[in-house]
Amino acid sequence: MRATVIHAPHDIRVEDVPDPVVQLPTDAVVRVLRACICGSDLWAYRGESARQPGQRIGHEFLGVVEEAGSEVNGFRAGDLVVAPFVWSDGNCEYCAEGLQTSCPQGGFWGSVGSDGGQGEAVRVPFADGTLVKLPAAAASDDRLLTALLALSDVLGTGHHAAVGAGVRRGATVAVVGDGAVGLCGVLAAKRLGAERIIALGRHQVRTDIARTFGATDVVAERGEAAVEAVRELTRGQGAHAVIEAVGTEQSMRTAVEITRDGGAIGYVGVPHGSGTGLDLGVMFDRNIALRGGVAPVRAYIPELLPDVLSGAVDPSPVFDQTVGIDGVPGGYKAMDERTALKVLIKP
Amino acid sequence: MRATVIHAPHDIRVEDVPDPVVQLPTDAVVRVLRACICGSDLWAYRGESARQPGQRIGHEFLGVVEEAGSEVNGFRAGDLVVAPFVWSDGNCEYCAEGLQTSCPQGGFWGSVGSDGGQGEAVRVPFADGTLVKLPAAAASDDRLLTALLALSDVLGTGHHAAVGAGVRRGATVAVVGDGAVGLCGVLAAKRLGAERIIALGRHQVRTDIARTFGATDVVAERGEAAVEAVRELTRGQGAHAVIEAVGTEQSMRTAVEITRDGGAIGYVGVPHGSGTGLDLGVMFDRNIALRGGVAPVRAYIPELLPDVLSGAVDPSPVFDQTVGIDGVPGGYKAMDERTALKVLIKP
Known part of the structure; x- marks a missing residue:
């Protein structure tokens, strides 16, 4: 099959690799229908996160089960499924608590020895613990399939930030970061009942999406000026809940400065x-x-899925460019140069 | 009257100062029955927090209302009251939310121009918003009066840490810091239903109090060895809830390392x-x-008061030395040299 491989910073290639097979009875093999490139993949692309030459990459995908191991009970060939960005055993204490990212048997797609999401197929460890079934009918709805792909990372991550920030009905929320996660943070805050949502961002294409997603105000300034602007919009107090979706020192500093006393930053x-x-x-x-x-995100998919299926929540606009599998390197370049917000892959 | 004044690092004196009077109609004057020295007073004593020469000091006291301004409705002369360590107007948005420490009209005892708690009397701004009435009978119960004094800071602060750390029934809690606040954190964690409470501390007198307060385990090691010890006690996972009651980089580092995945540090x-x-x-x-x-702490006093009155919660053992007003400088010295845990003042 064809899959995306990272050899060095800025050296992303699509190569022929061995077809994945069931290795353990708890594995499944999923044929990928949709994948995408994440802002966090750019850290590897730019050499700011170390990767071994030849590692697979990509951690967001949905597709159809091609083969299920003998101990997989929840899935069989032909099932439409979405995968969260980490796999997890579904049995441990952390999985039971909904903190599947701390599962001792869990791991990230694209880590050494595992498949990445940006390929034609993926071997999925602990399929029962990891995958979530989607209605078969969604496979023929292009817009819906794209929206469902967001459940693998960005929508659940935006939701996690909103929950961490303590977004409640009536709250004033500020969102630092106009990438796909920040925009999904806006969507999640709106879904949780925020009354006012202030999106910080300078790119009008993105802040226009933020407004579509529920942002009531946009602050285009940066640094101290952004802090001033948010304070002015909040009677000098700041926002009850601040979503931090960037991860730099500067963005965290801004987040602290625009949070209201007694409020929280969801980072x-x-x-x-x-x-x-x-x-x-x-x-x-x-x-x-x-x-x-x-x-x-594995814990959040069951909660978010009905709203995505009904269309009440539609994250699909964060995908503004589509490539085939051979277009993946170009997709990285476009996101790196910020000519694309988030690149959808149809392998 | 006599009051404690700080002139320079290690230069604490008890001096004759003007008697406090009602200056604004919302003021009250409180004759101090009990006050004490706080671990945070030592930062000023050691010159690590700046003070202007001649500033008053002390922020924990209870006593009897001597005079109430014309607009004070909740109190009259003779009432037994406890004061939290900041005053607050009781009317603003933050006071209504229980975050009186962010009251725009609030302030700290001993800040420039205000009385400190370590004196014979205190002018209390916004008496209605600030003070909490105590049963008159408590005045004749020496042990109880001492326990009630802890409501002015250390008990409420320990409770705040426990709430911040998310202590719940059945939780495993670790407490970093064996000062009076850390010990009150143990007490608060026990009160909130913690099943296991691991106290980190090297001073047996203090860890013995911790055990009396509900600690189930004591870790006397420091640094990496302390982290190892806590991990061993928690199946390698760490504590759900960690109370950080020191405030140094090292203690915060330890707190992070001993927190279980998905847990919280209440600092x-x-x-x-x-x-x-x-x-x-x-x-x-x-x-x-x-x-x-x-x-x-103003927000917590109504919740904690019944348990202190009933004796269900008794923080009085944190006070291990008692002085009169003229003994205050010696009390600072004793706490600075760690020969006293917390010094009670009977002016």
Whole structure:
């Protein structure tokens, strides 16, 4: 089959690799219908996260079960399924608690020795614990299939940030980051009943999507000016709930400064940089909480799925470019250069 | 009257100062029956927090209302009252939400121009918003009066840490810091139903109190060895809820390392040091939350008071030395040299 392989920074190739097969009785093999490129893949692309030459890449996909191991009970060939961005055994204490990202047997697609999502097929460990079944009818609905793909990462991650930030009915929410996760944070905040959603972003194409998703205000300024603008919109107080979807020191600093006393920051941007951007003295004086991390999207799919199926929540607009499997390297380039927001792959 | 004044690091004096009077109609004057010295007063004593020469000091006291301004409705002369460590107007949005520490009209005892708690009397701004009435009978019960004094700071602060750490019935809790606040964190965790409470501390006098307060395990090691010990006690996982009651980089680092995936750190140690001690990468991967800050003890007094009155919760053992007003400088010295845990003042 064809799959995406990273050889070095800026060296992404699509190559012929061995077809995946069931290796353990708890495995399944999934033929990929939709995959995509994540903002976090760019860290590897830019050489800011280390990868071994030849590692697979991509961690978001949905598709059809091609083969299921003898101990897989929940799935059989032909089932339409979505995979969260980590696999998990479904049996351990952490899985039972809904923190599948801490499953001791779990792992990330594209880690050494495993398949990545940006390929024609994927061997899925612990299929029963990992995969979630989708209605077969969705396979023939192009828009819906794209929306469902967001359940593998960005929608669940935006939701995790909103939950971490303590978004409640009537809350004022601010979202730092206008990437796909930030935009899904807007969508999630709206879904959880936020009354006012302030999106921070300078790219009009993106902030237009934010408005479609429920943002009531857009702040295009950066740094201190952005902080001032959010304060002005919130009677000087800041937002009850702040979604941090970037992961740099500067974005975290902004997040702290625009949070209302007693509020919380839900952070899902993978931390990068040597410092934290957190001024603990300020957080202490103002009782600002920090809650988030790698999103256990497996736990959220059952909750979010009905709203995506009904169309009440539609994250599909975050995908603004589509490529075939051979177009993946170009897709990375487009996202790296910010000419694409999020690239959809139809292998 | 006599009151404690700080002139310079290690220069604490008890001096004659003007008697406090009602200046605004919302003021009351309280004659102090019990006050005490706080671990955070030592930051000023050691010169690590700046003070203007001649500032008053002390922020924990209870006593009897001597005079109430014309607009004070809830109190009159003779009432026994306890004061939280900040005053607050009781009318604003933040006070209504129970975050009195963020009241725009609030302030700290001993800040420039205000009385400190370590004196014979205190002018209390916004008496209706600030003070809480105690049963008159408590005045004749020496042990109870001492226990009630803990409501002004350490008990409410320990409770804030426990709430921030998300202590729930059945939880495993670890407490970093064996000072009065850490010990009150043990008490608060026990009160909230923690099943297992691991106290980290090297001073047996203190860890003995921790055991009296409900600690089920004591870890006397420090640094990496302490982390190992907590992990061993928790099947390698760490504690669901960690109370951080020190405020140094090292203690915060320990707190992060002993928190279970998906758990939370409730931090109430005033942050000191140039770094945070937070490894955001670890916190992100393991979904560890950070929640806390300066405790809105005014909000907690009504909840905690019945249990202190009934004796179900008795923080009085944290006071292990008693002085009169002229003994205050010696009390600072004793706490600085750790020969006293917490010094009670009977002016």
